[in-house]
Amino acid sequence: MIVQTEWVVIHIAAGMINAEIIRGKLESEGIPVRIEYEAAGRIYAITIDGLGEVKIKVPSEWAERAGEILLEIFDDGELPWDVK
Numbered sequence: 001m002i003v004q005t006e007w008v009v010i011h012i013a014a015g016m017i018n019a020e021i022i023r024g025k026l027e028s029e030g031i032p033v034r035i036e037y038e039a040a041g042r043i044y045a046i047t048i049d050g051l052g053e054v055k056i057k058v059p060s061e062w063a064e065r066a067g068e069i070l071l072e073i074f075d076d077g078e079l080p081w082d083v084k
Contacts, residue, residue, distance in 0.1 A: 008057060
């Protein structure tokens with residue numbers, strides 16, 4: 001039997017650099033991570049009107065732990081952070 005994993009967005013980063021920092025930290029804690037982005041934002045380094053948005057997704061069973069890890073690391077103003 002194949003079990004489908006539901007991936008949920010836990011953060012929308014402003015640009016690939018922020019997304020890679022977050023992905024690296026989560027993966028170092030053993031949490032699987034996927035990122036999704038619009039190709040135009042990556043190619044042209046545009047970060048306006050949603051083009052530079054990078055969605056960070058984790059399996060639903062890891063979402064709570066991922067949020068806890070990021071809240072511990074990113075103080076107010078260090079990186080934009082909203083738990084989705």
